[in-house]
Amino acid sequence: MELLKDTLEKIEEGLNPEGLTNILELKLLNYLGVAPSIDSCTHCGSEKQIITLSSDKGGYICKNCYQNEPLVSDKTIKMIRMYYYVDIKNISKLEVSKEVTREINQFLDDYYDRYTGLYMKSKEFIKRINQLQND
Ligand SMILES: [Zn+2]
Numbered sequence: 001m002e003l004l005k006d007t008l009e010k011i012e013e014g015l016n017p018e019g020l021t022n023i024l025e026l027k028l029l030n031y032l033g034v035a036p037s038i039d040s041c042t043h044c045g046s047e048k049q050i051i052t053l054s055s056d057k058g059g060y061i062c063k064n065c066y067q068n069e070p071l072v073s074d075k076t077i078k079m080i081r082m083y084y085y086v087d088i089k090n091i092s093k094l095e096v097s098k099e100v101t102r103e104i105n106q107f108l109d110d111y112y113d114r115y116t117g118l119y120m121k122s123k124e125f126i127k128r129i130n131q132l133q134n135d
Pocket of ligand 1: 041042043044045046061062063064065066
């Protein structure tokens with residue numbers, strides 16, 4: 001698979017493997033036909049005042065539709081959209097804070113659980129490669 005190949009190449013180049021894995025996961029959701037709503041509010045479609053991400057609701061939540069979903073940082077809201085649209089081949093630098101990585105990971109793990117029932121073999125695979133490289 002082209003996406004996986006591109007991802008592994010970038011990991012070999014030394015780019016943030018966790019960030020790359022998240023990018024791969026987001027793009028795979030699109031292939032699976034269950035892409036999250038990260039252009040506008042998943043409930044009302046508004047592009048304004050997006051305040052959090054909810055795996056339960058399926059993506060962005062705006063201020064008006066917010067109920068009591070857990071809040072994520074602004075950076076996470078922006079970064080996840082960038083991840084979704086970026087062309088892996090064109091990434092030359094990937095600097096993401098631990099906080100953002102944690103929030104995106106949490107969203108994706110939960111989202112996969114809810115909407116795909118898939119166990120991410122590629123995620124385990126990439127984790128293992130990364131461990132080998134760090135040994
Ligand atoms: Zn809304």
